[in-house]
Amino acid sequence: MVQVVECIPNFSEGRRAAxxxxxSEAIASVESVRLLGEExxxxxxxxxxxxxxxxDPVVEAAFRAVAEAVERIDLTKHQGEHPRIGAADVxxxxxxxxxxxxxxxxxxxxxxxxxxxELRVPVYFYAEAALRDDRRLLxxxxxxxxxxxxxxxxxxPDRDPxxxxxKIHPTAGATVVGAxxxxxxxxVNLATDDLALAQAIAKKIRASSGGFPEIQAKGFSLxxxxxxxxxxxxxxxxxxxxxxxxxxxxxEAEDAGVAIAGSEIVGLVPLEALLDAAEAYLRxxxxxxxxxxxxxxxx
Amino acid sequence: MVQVVECIPNFSEGRRAAxxxxxSEAIASVESVRLLGEExxxxxxxxxxxxxxxxDPVVEAAFRAVAEAVERIDLTKHQGEHPRIGAADVxxxxxxxxxxxxxxxxxxxxxxxxxxxELRVPVYFYAEAALRDDRRLLxxxxxxxxxxxxxxxxxxPDRDPxxxxxKIHPTAGATVVGAxxxxxxxxVNLATDDLALAQAIAKKIRASSGGFPEIQAKGFSLxxxxxxxxxxxxxxxxxxxxxxxxxxxxxEAEDAGVAIAGSEIVGLVPLEALLDAAEAYLRxxxxxxxxxxxxxxxx
Numbered sequence: 206m207v208q209v210v211e212c213i214p215n216f217s218e219g220r221r222a223a224x225x226x227x228x229s230e231a232i233a234s235v236e237s238v239r240l241l242g243e244e245x246x247x248x249x250x251x252x253x254x255x256x257x258x259x260x261d262p263v264v265e266a267a268f269r270a271v272a273e274a275v276e277r278i279d280l281t282k283h284q285g286e287h288p289r290i291g292a293a294d295v296x297x298x299x300x301x302x303x304x305x306x307x308x309x310x311x312x313x314x315x316x317x318x319x320x321x322x323e324l325r326v327p328v329y330f331y332a333e334a335a336l337r338d339d340r341r342l343l344x345x346x347x348x349x350x351x352x353x354x355x356x357x358x359x360x361x362p363d364r365d366p367x368x369x370x371x372k373i374h375p376t377a378g379a380t381v382v383g384a385x386x387x388x389x390x391x392x393v394n395l396a397t398d399d400l401a402l403a404q405a406i407a408k409k410i411r412a413s414s415g416g417f418p419e420i421q422a423k424g425f426s427l428x429x430x431x432x433x434x435x436x437x438x439x440x441x442x443x444x445x446x447x448x449x450x451x452x453x454x455x456x457e458a459e460d461a462g463v464a465i466a467g468s469e470i471v472g473l474v475p476l477e478a479l480l481d482a483a484e485a486y487l488r489x490x491x492x493x494x495x496x497x498x499x500x501x502x503x504x
Numbered sequence: 505m506v507q508v509v510e511c512i513p514n515f516s517e518g519r520r521a522a523x524x525x526x527x528s529e530a531i532a533s534v535e536s537v538r539l540l541g542e543e544x545x546x547x548x549x550x551x552x553x554x555x556x557x558x559x560d561p562v563v564e565a566a567f568r569a570v571a572e573a574v575e576r577i578d579l580t581k582h583q584g585e586h587p588r589i590g591a592a593d594v595x596x597x598x599x600x601x602x603x604x605x606x607x608x609x610x611x612x613x614x615x616x617x618x619x620x621x622e623l624r625v626p627v628y629f630y631a632e633a634a635l636r637d638d639r640r641l642l643x644x645x646x647x648x649x650x651x652x653x654x655x656x657x658x659x660x661p662d663r664d665p666x667x668x669x670x671k672i673h674p675t676a677g678a679t680v681v682g683a684x685x686x687x688x689x690x691x692v693n694l695a696t697d698d699l700a701l702a703q704a705i706a707k708k709i710r711a712s713s714g715g716f717p718e719i720q721a722k723g724f725s726l727x728x729x730x731x732x733x734x735x736x737x738x739x740x741x742x743x744x745x746x747x748x749x750x751x752x753x754x755x756e757a758e759d760a761g762v763a764i765a766g767s768e769i770v771g772l773v774p775l776e777a778l779l780d781a782a783e784a785y786l787r788x789x790x791x792x793x794x795x796x797x798x799x800x801x802x803x
């Protein structure tokens with residue numbers, strides 16, 4: 206059974222296409238690794254790349270990408286809306302198939318060690334790979350961004366990196382490496398232009414205000430459609446599933462006399478999340494995922 | 505993109521394990537073909553093998569399996585409950601991935617030609633590969649079984665094979681080759697022991713009594729569970745989907761004041777059929793199947 210891990214590194218470059226291109230090529234230079242997505246955001250001045258493969262090649266590709274970014278991006282000259290502390294800012298590993306979260310944490314540790322030893326960029330571990338509870342979330346690590354961290358490192362022991370000396374890389378800053386579950390960008394559209402309703406439902410279902418765990422949600426207007434949207438990040442669909450939030454939103458909307466217009470998945474989604482939905486709605490008993498014909502071909 | 509075709513040949517041998525084993529080995533002797541299932545039924549005196557692979561290897565494996573059966577099975581000494589006309593009785597090809605039904609029809613024609621030319625077993629084409637409308641269904645081809653067909657061939661032009669001389673093979677009979685959509689064995693269990701209700705619902709939904717096209721259905725008792733079951737063959741889930749029949753049965757049961765206990769898929773199911781369910785229930789808009797992360801890996 207082939208192990209598949211996904212890596213979604215974020216780089217502090219969203220304007221110079223040639224730089225992002227060079228980073229993509231560094232990833233693609235590792236045989237058997239597959240680049241699935243490449244997004245550049247000029248306002249954020251940030252690029253997000255997505256690639257998958259078996260564990261060892263994915264770590265190698267992540268390292269080459271970080272090395273390329275360290276060489277080409279100078280944070281002392283970088284400005285953008287998105288908070289950042291490094292040229293290679295955040296590098297999460299996500300378990301996709303036949304691999305545990307623990308193994309992905311090990312991959313994060315391995316990459317972190319190499320980034321320090323070979324590139325002299327200090328490393329923090331976050332999410333499931335965090336070594337300290339207060340480093341599970343990114344904002345606490347990125348507090349004050351590159352400019353503040355540069356001054357604090359070496360003075361404030363609380364900001365010591367998890368790997369490497371407490372001295373920021375002069376141009377490439379520091380890098381955050383971690384492991385997390387697959388995130389699904391999922392939106393439910395309501396057949397109304399009542400923004401307050403979408404916002405109220407978002408508040409009711411999101412984790413931060415006591416709703417479903419692992420759900421981030423906001424209400425938006427879709428002006429051109431005359432509809433509103435509950436826009437979500439499903440951070441861990443094994444904890445709160447896509448059909449669970451869909452049904453919760455449907456119930457809330459119906460209680461307000463509003464129908465569901467539809468829903469949408471933005472970007473990539475793990476197959477498992479869709480199969481969960483099929484299984485739940487069809488009330489399938491005793492279903493084994495290896496009954497799926499294609500699975501037998503692929504494994 | 506790799507083309508994947510499934511083949512589910514039925515052989516007139518369900519008692520002598522060594523014979524079925526030899527046929528399985530003939531299939532497995534073709535590199536890159538994958539044997540997924542092997543079922544023997546002593547009462548029916550029949551075996552059903554399931555294998556998949558790319559088109560050319562699958563045809564080669566099907567041919568080797570038929571040749572093995574022709575050599576080892578003597579229909580003049582065969583008895584069993586299931587109707588049959590040949591040692592290799594029925595050989596359907598099913599399109600699974602990146603292949604059209606038309607291409608599967610071509611594979612059926614190719615196999616049929618080889619079975620006649622190299623094994624001297626006359627061949628009929630059925631289902632989507634049928635050359636005559638009255639040969640789309642198996643019962644019309646198998647009328648009277650081996651014993652009647654042996655006498656009729658050469659006398660009744662209506663029973664002439666589609667390939668080969670109108671003279672049955674003395675021990676291996678004739679073989680039916682075809683192409684069809686993937687069949688899903690799907691059952692919905694009702695929280696009642698009222699068999700008449702399951703039978704009434706089955707009658708209402710099945711194609712033969714004016715219900716949904718491509719649905720076969722029967723009502724059964726599940727004695728040990730104290731429940732009843734609507735047991736179905738979903739012959740073409742692209743015409744009538746799994747969620748369509750599930751919802752129809754749910755509505756009928758609820759109208760009779762009975763709840764759904766659950767549903768079950770027996771054996772293999774194409775991924776597509778489950779994705780259809782997820783898409784329908786979540787009311788997904790603009791969803792592209794290549795948003796599924798694993799799909800990008802597999803294609």
